Amino acid sequence: MNPEELRKIAITQKESNAQYKHQICVCTAAGCVSSGADKVKDALNAGVKKLGLESTVQVKGVGCMGPCSAGPLVRVKVRVESEGEILYKEVTPENATEILASLDTGKKIDKLEYNTDVPFFTRQKKVVLENAGYVDPDSFVDYIGHDGYEAMIKAYTEMAPQDVIEEVIKSGLRGRGGGGYPTGLKWSTVAKARGTRKFVICNADEGDPGAFMDRAVAESDPYRLLEGMAIAAYAIGADTGYIYLRAEYPLAVKRLRAAIRQAERHQTLGNGICGTTFNFRVEIRLGAGAFVCGEETALIASIEGNRGQPRPRPPYPAASGLWGFPTLINNVETLANIPYIVREGGDAYGSIGTEKSKGTKVFALAGKVENTGLIEVPMGTLLKEIIFDIGGGIPDGGKFKAVQTGGPSGGCIPDQFLDMPVDYESLAKAGSIMGSGGMIVMDDTSSMVDIAKFFMEFCMTESCGKCVPCRVGTVQMHNLLEKIANNEATEDDLALLQELCDMVKNTSLCGLGQTAPNPVVSTLRYFRDEYESRLVRKGDNGSKPQPEEVKA
Amino acid sequence: MQTEANKPAGAPPNDPRWKLLDAAMRRNGRKQNALIESLHAAQEAFGFLDEDSMRYVAANLRVPLSKVYGVATFYHFFTLKPQGEHSCVVCTGTACYIKGAPNLLASLEEHFGVTAGETSKDGKLSVLTARCFGCCGLAPAVVIDGDVSGKLTSAGLVEKIHECMKGEVAVP
Numbered sequence: 001m002n003p004e005e006l007r008k009i010a011i012t013q014k015e016s017n018a019q020y021k022h023q024i025c026v027c028t029a030a031g032c033v034s035s036g037a038d039k040v041k042d043a044l045n046a047g048v049k050k051l052g053l054e055s056t057v058q059v060k061g062v063g064c065m066g067p068c069s070a071g072p073l074v075r076v077k078v079r080v081e082s083e084g085e086i087l088y089k090e091v092t093p094e095n096a097t098e099i100l101a102s103l104d105t106g107k108k109i110d111k112l113e114y115n116t117d118v119p120f121f122t123r124q125k126k127v128v129l130e131n132a133g134y135v136d137p138d139s140f141v142d143y144i145g146h147d148g149y150e151a152m153i154k155a156y157t158e159m160a161p162q163d164v165i166e167e168v169i170k171s172g173l174r175g176r177g178g179g180g181y182p183t184g185l186k187w188s189t190v191a192k193a194r195g196t197r198k199f200v201i202c203n204a205d206e207g208d209p210g211a212f213m214d215r216a217v218a219e220s221d222p223y224r225l226l227e228g229m230a231i232a233a234y235a236i237g238a239d240t241g242y243i244y245l246r247a248e249y250p251l252a253v254k255r256l257r258a259a260i261r262q263a264e265r266h267q268t269l270g271n272g273i274c275g276t277t278f279n280f281r282v283e284i285r286l287g288a289g290a291f292v293c294g295e296e297t298a299l300i301a302s303i304e305g306n307r308g309q310p311r312p313r314p315p316y317p318a319a320s321g322l323w324g325f326p327t328l329i330n331n332v333e334t335l336a337n338i339p340y341i342v343r344e345g346g347d348a349y350g351s352i353g354t355e356k357s358k359g360t361k362v363f364a365l366a367g368k369v370e371n372t373g374l375i376e377v378p379m380g381t382l383l384k385e386i387i388f389d390i391g392g393g394i395p396d397g398g399k400f401k402a403v404q405t406g407g408p409s410g411g412c413i414p415d416q417f418l419d420m421p422v423d424y425e426s427l428a429k430a431g432s433i434m435g436s437g438g439m440i441v442m443d444d445t446s447s448m449v450d451i452a453k454f455f456m457e458f459c460m461t462e463s464c465g466k467c468v469p470c471r472v473g474t475v476q477m478h479n480l481l482e483k484i485a486n487n488e489a490t491e492d493d494l495a496l497l498q499e500l501c502d503m504v505k506n507t508s509l510c511g512l513g514q515t516a517p518n519p520v521v522s523t524l525r526y527f528r529d530e531y532e533s534r535l536v537r538k539g540d541n542g543s544k545p546q547p548e549e550v551k552a
Numbered sequence: 553m554q555t556e557a558n559k560p561a562g563a564p565p566n567d568p569r570w571k572l573l574d575a576a577m578r579r580n581g582r583k584q585n586a587l588i589e590s591l592h593a594a595q596e597a598f599g600f601l602d603e604d605s606m607r608y609v610a611a612n613l614r615v616p617l618s619k620v621y622g623v624a625t626f627y628h629f630f631t632l633k634p635q636g637e638h639s640c641v642v643c644t645g646t647a648c649y650i651k652g653a654p655n656l657l658a659s660l661e662e663h664f665g666v667t668a669g670e671t672s673k674d675g676k677l678s679v680l681t682a683r684c685f686g687c688c689g690l691a692p693a694v695v696i697d698g699d700v701s702g703k704l705t706s707a708g709l710v711e712k713i714h715e716c717m718k719g720e721v722a723v724p
Binding site for chain 2: 067068211216438
C-alpha cells in the first residue's frame with residue numbers, strides 16, 4: 001500500500017467517523033476492563049441495536065483515558081448543537097439505556113459525570129498518549145484516521161536516515177526507560193556501527209512494580225509503537241525488530257499481535273513498506289517474569305533463548321548486541337515519542353520541558369493519592385503540582401510523607417522536595433531517579449524501614465545470581481533490614497548496612513545491583529530517625545523497645 | 553519422524569496438548585532461540601512444566617535438558633508444580649503493598665490454609681504472587697482464575713474465592 005492509498009484510507013475513515021451524530025467511547029484498557037468495561041460496551045452495543053441507532057450512534061472501544069481508579073470510563077461526544085464531550089465514570093451495564101437516552105436531549109447524567117475541568121485533566125500535556133482514549137487499538141484504519149503513519153511516510157519519502165536522526169537529536173529526547181541516555185546519540189552510534197545486519201529492540205519488559213506506562217501505550221495505541229519502531233529501523237538501517245513484552249500483560253500481547261498482523265497486511269510492516277524498498281519485520285518475544293531482563297544485555301540474552309543474565313559492558317549493544325550484531329534498544333515510551341518528533345519536528349518537541357530534560361513524561365500515579373492513574377506532564381512540572389493538583393492530594397485527610405519514584409532502583413523523596421521540578425537532574429539530586437515513571441505516594445501510615453525492606457526483598461529475589469555483590473549483598477542487606485524492622489539490631493548493624501550499601505552499589509555487574517541499595521540509602525538519608533528508633537541501645541541489657549505500630 | 557520418536561513414553565498418542573506444543577515449536581521453526589516461547593506454549597497447554605514436557609522441548613529444539621531446566625527455573629513465570637483447580641494471584645507490587653496486599657495474603661492463609669506459592673491439600677486453590685499487573689490504580693489487585701479484581705478488602709477477597717469455587721460445582 002503506497003502513501004497515496006494510506007491517505008485515501010485516512011480521508012474515508014475521517015468521513016465515516018463524521019457521519020455519526022454521536023460517538024460513545026468506552027475505555028478498554030486493562031484497568032477499566034477489570035472493572036467491567038467489556039460488559040458496559042456490550043450493553044451499549046445491544047442498546048444501540050435495540051433502538052435501531054446503528055446509523056447515528058457509534059460505540060467504540062478505545063485506550064486508556066487516565067483516571068483508572070474511576071473506571072469503567074465512558075466518553076460521550078455529542079454533536080447535537082455544539083460539539084461537546086462528557087466523561088462518565090464508574091459506568092455499569094445498567095446505565096447503558098440511560099446514556100443512550102441522554103444523547104438526543106444533549107443532557108448530562110449528573111450522577112455519572114466526571115468533571116474534566118479539574119487539574120487532573122487541564123494540567124496534562126499529551127504527546128505520547130495523544131491518541132490514547134481516542135483511537136481504537138484494534139483498528140488499523142482508525143489509527144490511520146487519527147493521522148497515524150503520517151510520520152513514517154514523511155520519514156520514508158522525504159527524509160534521509162541521517163535527517164531522521166538529526167531531528168531526534170534536535171528534540172533532545174532522552175531514554176524514558178530509566179537511564180535517560182540521549183536517544184539521538186544512541187541512534188547515531190548504532191547507525192554508524194558496522195554490521196551485516198542490525199536490530200531494533202523495544203524494551204517492553206516493564207518490571208518496576210508500580211509502573212504501567214508502557215502497558216498503557218501498548219494496549220491503547222499499539223500501532224504508534226510499531227510506527228516508532230519502523231522509523232527507528234529506517235534511521236539506523238535495521239531489518240528486524242523485537243518487542244520484548246511482559247507475559248503478565250495478556251491484553252497488550254493480544255493487541256500487539258493483532259496490530260502486527262494488520263500492519264503487515266497493509267504493508268506498513270514487512271517487505272517494501274509503503275511502496276518503498278525498505279523492509280522491516282517485527283516479532284514479539286514474551287518475557288517470563290524476570291526483573292533483571294530490563295537490563296539491556298540481560299534482555300538480549302533472554303531474546304536469544306537463554307537465562308536473562310547480564311554481561312559486562314563494553315561492548316555495548318550498539319556495537320555488539322543481539323547475536324553479535326549492532327542493536328538499538330529503546331523503551332516503549334521513547335519509541336512512542338518518535339512519531340510526534342518526526343511529524344512536528346525536533347524543535348517543536350524540544351520546546352516542551354526544561355533545558356536538559358525535554359518533552360513530556362508519562363507517570364503512573366498510585367499509592368495513597370486521591371486520583372490514581374496515568375498522567376502525562378511536561379518535564380519540569382513541580383512535584384507538588386503532580387501530587388496535590390493533578391493527583392488531588394492524600395485521601396482520608398492523611399498527611400503526605402514521601403513519594404517513591406524509579407521503583408526498586410529509585411528512592412523516596414520527602415516533603416522538603418515538594419517544590420522541586422520533576423526532571424532527570426533534580427530527581428538525581430534528591431537521591432532518586434526518574435526511572436520508567438512509577439510514582440507511588442505514601443502517607444504517614446507507611447513505615448520507611450518497611451518500604452526499604454520491601455524493595456530489598458524484591459531485589460534479593462530478582463537478583464540473577466551472576467555476580468557476588470548483588471547475589472550475596474542483597475541477601476545480607478535484607479537480613480539486616482529484617483533485624484532492624486524487628487527491633488533486634490544494634491548501631492553496629494546499621495553501620496554495617498551502610499557499608500554494604502556502598503559496596504553493592506560500587507561493585508555489582510549491572511544496573512540491578514548498582515541501584516539496589518538506593519531505596520535504603522534514600523530512606524536512611526531522610527528518615528534516619530525511623531531506623532534509629534528501632535535500634536537496641538548499648539547498655540539496654542537486651543530489653544527491646546516497644547515495637548511501633550507497623551502498618552504496611 | 554523426529555517428533556514422533558521423541559514423544560515421551562506414556563504420553564497419550566492423541567493428546568491434543570502435545571499437538572499444541574508441537575505447533576508452537578513448528579511455528580518458530582524449532583529454533584533454539586525459541587526456547588522460552590516453547591516453554592510458554594508448554595505451560596499454557598499443561599498448566600505447568602513437568603519433566604516430560606521439558607524433555608520433549610529439549611529434544612525438539614536440540615538444546616541440552618540442563619539448559620531447559622535452567623531457563624525454566626530462572627524465570628518466575630514458569631512453574632514446575634501442578635496448579636490447583638482455581639488460582640488466586642495476589643499482586644505484591646509497591647502500590648498494592650502499600651494498600652494492603654500483605655493483609656490479603658494473611659487472610660488467604662487464615663481461611664484456606666494456603667501460603668503464597670502453595671496449593672491447598674485438596675488441590676482446589678493455588679495462591680501465587682506477582683510483581684505487578686500494572687493495575688496500580690485498582691490496588692490492591694488480585695487475579696482470580698484469570699480475571700483481575702481490584703480495590704479488595706480481605707473479607708471481599710475471601711468471599712470472591714468462595715463464590716468462584718461454588719461456581720465450579722454448579723457448572724460441571
